[in-house]
Amino acid sequence: MNEYRSLNPCCMLSPVPAVLVSCRAAPDARPNALTIAWAGTVCSHPPMVSVSIRPERYSYDLIAQSGEFVINMADAAHAKALDYCGIRSGRDEDKLAACGLTARPMPGMRTAPAIADMPASLGCRVTEMKPLGSHTLFLAEVVSVQVREDLFDADGSMHLERAGLICYSHGVYQRAEGVEGFFGWSVARPEVYRRRMVSYSSDRSDHS
Numbered sequence: 001m002n003e004y005r006s007l008n009p010c011c012m013l014s015p016v017p018a019v020l021v022s023c024r025a026a027p028d029a030r031p032n033a034l035t036i037a038w039a040g041t042v043c044s045h046p047p048m049v050s051v052s053i054r055p056e057r058y059s060y061d062l063i064a065q066s067g068e069f070v071i072n073m074a075d076a077a078h079a080k081a082l083d084y085c086g087i088r089s090g091r092d093e094d095k096l097a098a099c100g101l102t103a104r105p106m107p108g109m110r111t112a113p114a115i116a117d118m119p120a121s122l123g124c125r126v127t128e129m130k131p132l133g134s135h136t137l138f139l140a141e142v143v144s145v146q147v148r149e150d151l152f153d154a155d156g157s158m159h160l161e162r163a164g165l166i167c168y169s170h171g172v173y174q175r176a177e178g179v180e181g182f183f184g185w186s187v188a189r190p191e192v193y194r195r196r197m198v199s200y201s202s203d204r205s206d207h208s
């Protein structure tokens with residue numbers, strides 16, 4: 001049996017998604033984005049997510065006042081921007097311009113833009129704010145979802161696993177890559193398992 005080392009209680013849950021959350025005070029204001037690792041899915045019906053944000057962040061008031069934000073899921077091409085937007089503040093500079101990012105309209109959002117060319121974006125409407133301590137929990141309903149066209153097969157099936165999404169683990173950004181299985185694979189029939197796994201393979205030449 002392995003031995004274990006006890007650590008002080010801390011937020012060790014890993015890996016977590018590291019996402020770029022975009023927001024804007026008003027439709028004609030300068031858009032901003034901050035990096036969030038404390039984000040999660042909290043309900044399926046209605047679809048709801050949470051983000052935890054420190055009140056001192058510049059984005060905090062933009063989101064609290066507009067009642068909206070967009071979660072943009074990052075890939076490796078956006079990993080550097082993801083870090084930059086988590087280090088610099090929109091209080092001091094136009095971070096989107098500094099990172100070469102472009103804001104684009106997001107369906108269902110009045111003020112919050114999406115970030116162009118990122119793999120997927122979720123338009124979120126705040127339903128509740130709960131101060132917890134260092135962070136305030138924002139609960140939000142997902143009112144729109146957009147996924148980049150190249151992540152769909154000709155038959156319409158979506159392949160987020162091809163996006164190389166970035167996750168965050170104890171201070172390190174990592175690419176989510178390599179498929180070990182799919183929902184229900186532990187009980188799938190062998191032919192179903194084989195057919196499905198081929199569609200997740202990086203070499204899909206044998207997949208019609």
Ligand SMILES: Cc1cc2nc3c(=O)[nH]c(=O)nc-3n(C[C@H](O)[C@H](O)[C@H](O)COP(=O)(O)O)c2cc1C
Nearest residue numbers: 034035036037038053054058059086087088089090
């Ligand atoms: C990987 C990473 C994850 C972060 N996660 C959070 C988070 O979950 N909540 C938060 O309030 N700040 C988080 N931050 C810090 C903010 O993104 C950072 O303070 C940013 O500069 C705030 O931007 P703003 O002032 O333009 O809003 C994170 C930073 C990094 C690099």
